[in-house]
Amino acid sequence: MRRPFPHPLNLSRGMVEMSHGAGGRAMIQLIDEIFGAAFQDPTLARGDDQALLSLPAGRVVMTTDGYVITPRVFPGGDIGSLAVHGTVNDVAMSGAVPLYLSAGFILEEGLPLADLDAIARSMAAAARAAGVSVVTGDTKVVERGGCDGVFITTTGVGVITDDRLDIAGDRARPGDAILVSGTLGDHGVAVMSQRENLAFETPILSDSAALNGLVADMVAAVPGIRAMRDPTRGGLAATLNELAHQSGVGMAIREADVPLKPAVRGACELLGLDPLTVPNEGKLVAICPPEHADALLRAMRSHPLGQEAAVIGRVVENAEHFVQMETLLGGRRIVDWLAGEQLPRIC
Template sequence: MKAYRRKLDVANGRVDLSHGAGGRAMGQLIEGIFHKAFDNDWLRAGNDQSAFSVPGGRMVMTTDGYVVSPLFFPGGNIGTLAVHGTINDIAMAGAVPLYLSASFIIEEGFPFAYLERIAQSMGAASREAGVPIITGDTKVVERGKADGVFISTAGVGMVPDGLDLRSDAARPGDAVIISGSIGDHGVAVMSKRENLEFDTDIVSDSAALHGLVADMVAAGGAHIRLMRDPTRGGIAATLNEIASQSRVGFRIDEDKIPLKPEVAAACEFLGLDPLNVANEGKLVAVVAPEGADAVLATMRAHPLGSEAALVGHVVADDNCFVQMTTSCGGRIVDWLSGEQLPRIC
């Protein structure tokens, strides 16, 4: 993530919720404090995971912390997210996820029964995905010093020979494909949030995407420029991130973006733009024009990509704008500003 406006006031500033929301403020914090301090090219590459070579080939590693509130929501819980999300960040490199680690930070007083339910669904999710959790850690803090449980998972995977997806690879003319409807996860979580509960049948799309990705790589590996899972900040953040990393713009078509009517309605009710809402089982792929049809057809043949759609194209743009054609003309799609959706994953 590059090109932020305000300067980070390291001497006097404080972390606020926007610094965890997947938008500009978060990128600024990561660049201004963490990347500066850790200072290496792996981080600067700015991918959802980092690749490295071992004697037998190329591997990737990734990590995410999970602080979702509430812990249980329609379609999943913090544990399934922690498995799916980390598998997905590995898969976005086109890599085959191999192993996970899981670190638990638990608040004193947290019921064993909840912990077991979470652990059981992590076990089930990891077995279903074929990616075992091979090592873990358990810390406990005093009552009031955490919020139930936080989980950080890390994962490693193997990159197929010859594949090299990277955040700066998008080129004008490339197709932008989304694997399915947007905003389901965020709306499902918000629908159960305290002081906000509303009635909806929406369930989180939380799912492990490595099977879909394996099919895509088999069908059009050489044509896939890069993939991202549009989690925090939604596809607006993802497209803006890719735009600034690849120094290009996007032109997308609102009508083509899959969106469930109930999600659209809930977003209107909540005052949210579905483009900013988190997904946990979707991917955005940027594909060279000559591979777009094959990749799209392969995605549609997979249960997790049956509603995949080609929603627009990469364009040359020094401003790195994401432009969207709408029924009433067009607009610029910006990052989420501020702290609209804290603790969504």
């Protein structure tokens, strides 16, 4: 650890300056007093440009995601916690145990240091809760107007320690059961409500959460899970279509079985959103052989983040790889992915 600087940053009134990205003393101070203080990681504190990872035996997995959400603070989370949860979840969807994160920050000149400090502390708290360490990072500063406040790119590394697991988007087979871990659309509706200044009787919170604990219980109960994915941008509709295309199958789901909070349903009607295309940040879709569906559902419902898990349909043969839904009224419709942009900068 470097020695403290004689004049600490003014975290209540200071702002990000171009010098904080210049590679000199000011950048080192920003890294020490904001990121070092928040993450408290011995590898990070060494000050090298790279981190040595200690990994258990198994298959190593890597994933990356950028976060540009606006507003930066939303009901149920902020860009910092989201940047941890989103990347932890992408690692976990392979069945891997997420272990390490890197964090790359792009900051706008003039960003209040208090905001950056709050984001770093939120990231650190989310990482601790998820059992992962932020071991290396980078900070760039662009001039006023060069970016919108703060963008974060986190990369996650994890290890699949159970040899039996083989979870991938191309493994869904006709007859398999399709499960979701809980109510859909909470994240997108929470952020959009904030943007539109909507107030509801029951406040809608983002579901932003790290799913690695839930996944650990699921793979322990059913190592034969075929595919898992978190329905983030594009929502359930995009995720099911992606999996259908990757596996060369169709999907048939029942609207009545898709868990939705009444408040989210109402807000979607008000905002003109289809809940199936609204992003989630703490939910997953799992596909497994039909004979394991009950065991998987039980494992999911036994975990705090899976209490409202449900079987929502099954994989079918379909040459067009369509996702079809039996509607509440008993009709059928194709669940297509979004053609355009419905919810910009939602993650």
